[in-house]
Structure formats: structure tokens, C-alpha cells
Amino acid sequence: MNIRRKPEEGGARLRPARLPxxxxxxxxxxxxxxxxxxxxxxxxxxxxxxxxxxxxxxxxxxxxxxxxxxLDRLGTNLLTVEAGEDPMGNQVKLPKSAVAMVERIGPVRHATATGGVDAGIRRSDLVPEERAAGVTTQAARTDLLTALGAGVDRGRWLDSATERLPVTVLGSVAARRLGITDPGEKIMMGDRYVVVIGILDPVELVPTLDRVALIGFPSAEKYFGFDGHPTMVFERSPDGTVDDVRAVLARTVSPEGDHLVKVSRPSDALAxxxxxxxxxxxxxxxxxxxxxxxxxxxxxxxxxxxxxxxxxxxxxxxxxxxxxxxxxxxxxxxxxxxxxxxxxxxxxxxxxxxxxxxxxxxxxxxxxxxxxxxxxxxxxxxxxxxxxxxxxxxxxxxxxxxxxxx
Known part of the structure; x- marks a missing residue:
């Protein structure tokens, strides 16, 4: 029989209670x-x-x-070739066949171009030439918006008929500077009135186009003495071939020397x-x-x-x-x-x-x-x-x- 001894009185240690x-x-x-x-x-x-x-x-x-x-919507496969300057500081002219030359690069799916036109923009002939609205004129091919993924906010874009007429499509900023809200109004381009047939949405990949008035290549040659040489070429190719195309693009557009042109990727600015x-x-x-x-x-x-x-x-x-x-x-x-x-x-x-x-x-x-x-x-x-x-x-x-x- 096991007998447990009780602890002597005072022998047990009292421990403080722990708070839950x-x-x-x-x-x-x-x-x-x-x-x-x-x-x-x-x-x-x-x-x-x-x-x-x-x-x-x-x-x-x-x-x-x-x-x-x-970036997913606009794409990262757009490359641009811009005319630069020669060692003497003179502006280089890209060949008139630059777009056709770029299109011969195997992976290229789409190529187009714009060209600078020497014609100042004013709201009307009552505005002095020295008070221009800060809008420049550029000639554009009819497939420009397709290549850039851009759109028209109001009016219409240039087509095979209107590219030969004295009409223009304004960038979003250009329209705001000129006070143009709807197509159908006239503005002064150089010393000639042209009709605004459209206003573009903002061009996110090429924001410089927001500040220009665009006319067709044939119209620019006929009315404003444009020589037909593009100043910027745009091309799109599959994503996996962009680097390969970029490596040969400058030499293709400027056989005299790739240092005479500048190749860039507009999406890099967003990155x-x-x-x-x-x-x-x-x-x-x-x-x-x-x-x-x-x-x-x-x-x-x-x-x-x-x-x-x-x-x-x-x-x-x-x-x-x-x-x-x-x-x-x-x-x-x-x-x-x-x-x-x-x-x-x-x-x-x-x-x-x-x-x-x-x-x-x-x-x-x-x-x-x-x-x-x-x-x-x-x-x-x-x-x-x-x-x-x-x-x-x-x-x-x-x-x-x-x-x-x-």
C-alpha cells in the first residue's frame, strides 16, 4: 500500500498565477x-x-x-529611323525609296514614313507669321495610323483621294493650339488655306505627332515644294525579331553610313x-x-x-x-x-x-x-x-x- 506524504505546512512554494x-x-x-x-x-x-x-x-x-x-495595347515592336546630321552639321536626307528598302527586310511586316514640310501654320492670314501657333507641317503616308496603332478623334484620315488635295489632319495638341474643335474649318499653311478634315487622338508612342499638321505626300509636293524625302521611317516586325531588325535597319536606310541616322524604339520611353x-x-x-x-x-x-x-x-x-x-x-x-x-x-x-x-x-x-x-x-x-x-x-x-x- 502506497502512502503519499502530505507536504508539511509551509513547505509548498506558492507560485503567482498567470494572467490569461x-x-x-x-x-x-x-x-x-x-x-x-x-x-x-x-x-x-x-x-x-x-x-x-x-x-x-x-x-x-x-x-x-x-x-x-x-505597352501590350500599343506594342513594343515599333522601330523608328530618323534622319540625322553629317559631320559638317548638314541635315541628312533619307532616300525617297527608304520605305521600300525597309520593307525588303525579311521580318518587317509594315513600314511607313513622314517628311518635314517647310510651311508654317497660322489660324488665318490675319495672324502675323512671327506669331505662329507652334505647329509644324509634315507629309504623311496614308498607312501611318495603321503602323502606329493610332486613331482619329473627329473627322477622317487621309486616303488615296484626299492625300492629293490641300487638306490636313491635325494632331490633338495642334488642334487645341489653333482653336480647332471640329473638322471643316480652314487654317493657313504657308501662304495657302487648307481644310481641316480630321483631328487625331493622342499618339502615345510618337507624341511629337500630336503637335503637327499632316498632309499627304502628293499634296505636299504639289502645293508646298516638298522634295519627297522622308525624315522619319516607322516599321513594325514580330516581337522576337525586333533586335535583329534593329541591327540592320540603319544600314538599310542609310547605305552611306549608319551613323547618319538614329534608330530608336518608342516603347523604351514608357519602359x-x-x-x-x-x-x-x-x-x-x-x-x-x-x-x-x-x-x-x-x-x-x-x-x-x-x-x-x-x-x-x-x-x-x-x-x-x-x-x-x-x-x-x-x-x-x-x-x-x-x-x-x-x-x-x-x-x-x-x-x-x-x-x-x-x-x-x-x-x-x-x-x-x-x-x-x-x-x-x-x-x-x-x-x-x-x-x-x-x-x-x-x-x-x-x-x-x-x-x-x-
Missing amino acids: LGDILRLGAVGLRARRARVVLSALGIAIGIATMVAVVGLSHSSKADLMAR AKAATDKGLTALMLGLGAVALLVGGVGVANTMVISVLERRQEIGLRRSIGATRNAIRLQFLMESLLLSALGGAAGAVLGTAATFGFAVAQGWTPVVPPWSVAGGFAATLLIGVLAGLYPAVRASRLHPTVALNAA
Whole structure:
């Protein structure tokens, strides 16, 4: 028969009871509810930091998604060849057969061209020539819009009949500068009136065409002394062959020397814009992190003041059995709840700002889940760091000293 000996009276060690997590949460919440105005102001700093970071990441991704959609729509397989200057500084003339020469390159699917025309643009003959509207004249082939993927906003584009007549199609900016809102109006081109038959949509890949008045090659030769030499050639080829075509394009158009022409890829400008946006995003994230750090300092300051104001409460709790660990957990939980409140508010504000701005810009709103989760995790980390010193300070208060505090 096994007999268990009872521990002698006073022999058992008393261990302090551990507070359940629910009780710690309630204690932390009580401390916050008692000082609502201070809590709101402290949480505001955290909210601003998180909102900035979420909004910056969201807007960056929304802008990039819109840019990628534009690149997919416009294509990245457009190459341009522009006439340059010779070593003497004289303007080089591309051969009249430049388009036909480019079309003989195997992978090329489409080639077209524009040419500079020496004819100033004015609204009417009452406007002095020296007060031109900043619009230039260019001759264009009828297949230009097909190659560029551009469209007409109002009116019509040049065709086999109108390319021989004194008519013009204006770029979007050119029409605005001249005050032309509808086709059918006349403008001065050189010393001759021409009829506006169309206004283009903005040409995203070649924005310089937004500021010109376009006429047909035959019309430019007949009425304005155009010599027929193109100044810019455009070509499209399959995506997988763009680099190969680019390698031979300059020599094809300018057999005398590829250094006399400049080959470029218009879509590279949009890709460069995406790279620029990345740098700006990093800068704004840095500013958001600074705002978050300032918010954390505000939380730490709030918790230190809270400990000073509640010394008697701390002394009373210690005197009735609360351990140092319980006091630490109480104030650490207050700091975490305060930071979490600001983080949640900031995530909501940042998401709302992203959606509002993206919709206003016509973008598809994109808020990566990792940005919200990462921001909230940063908030909790700030809460722990900000509350650690005040919590330790509160736990080290001696009950007698705390109860005697004024």
C-alpha cells in the first residue's frame, strides 16, 4: 500500500498565477479607453505612416499595371529611323525609296514614313507669321495610323483621294493650339488655306505627332515644294525579331553610313518611365517609414506619460499580488493595441486613397496584399519597441513608492 506524504505546512512554494491572454487584452483596452483623445492623437501618427506606405505601393502597382496594359495595347515592336546630321552639321536626307528598302527586310511586316514640310501654320492670314501657333507641317503616308496603332478623334484620315488635295489632319495638341474643335474649318499653311478634315487622338508612342499638321505626300509636293524625302521611317516586325531588325535597319536606310541616322524604339520611353516610377516609389516609401517612426516615438511618449500618471494604480495592483511580469504585459499590450489601432486605420485610409486616385486616373486599382500585411506587421513591431521601455519602467516601480506618489 502506497502512502503519499502530505507536504508539511509551509513547505509548498506558492507560485503567482498567470494572467490569461484575454485578461491581458481587457486590461490593455481599459487603459486606452480611459484616455481616448490622447489615444487618437497617438494612433494618428502611426496611421499616417501606414497610409502613406500602403498608398505609395498601391499607386505604384496601379500605375505599372496601367503602363504594362498600354505597352501590350500599343506594342513594343515599333522601330523608328530618323534622319540625322553629317559631320559638317548638314541635315541628312533619307532616300525617297527608304520605305521600300525597309520593307525588303525579311521580318518587317509594315513600314511607313513622314517628311518635314517647310510651311508654317497660322489660324488665318490675319495672324502675323512671327506669331505662329507652334505647329509644324509634315507629309504623311496614308498607312501611318495603321503602323502606329493610332486613331482619329473627329473627322477622317487621309486616303488615296484626299492625300492629293490641300487638306490636313491635325494632331490633338495642334488642334487645341489653333482653336480647332471640329473638322471643316480652314487654317493657313504657308501662304495657302487648307481644310481641316480630321483631328487625331493622342499618339502615345510618337507624341511629337500630336503637335503637327499632316498632309499627304502628293499634296505636299504639289502645293508646298516638298522634295519627297522622308525624315522619319516607322516599321513594325514580330516581337522576337525586333533586335535583329534593329541591327540592320540603319544600314538599310542609310547605305552611306549608319551613323547618319538614329534608330530608336518608342516603347523604351514608357519602359524608362516605369523605371523612374520605381525610384520615386522608393523615395516615398522612405518618407512613409519616417512618418511611421515618428508615430512610434509618439506612442512611446504616450506610454511613458501613462506610466507616470498611473503610478498609484500600478502600486495598488502590485500590493494586491500583481507580479512585475503582469505589469509589463499590461503596458506592452496597451502599446500593441494603440499601434494596431493606428495601423488598421492607416491600412484602410491607404487602400481608400489608392482606389480613389486610381479610379480618377482611369487605372485599375491594385493594392498588393503584402503591402497591407507588411505595413500591419511593421505597426506591431513599432508597438513592441515603443512599449518596451515604458512597460519595464512600470514593472520596476516599488509598490510603496508608487502608492505614495502624488
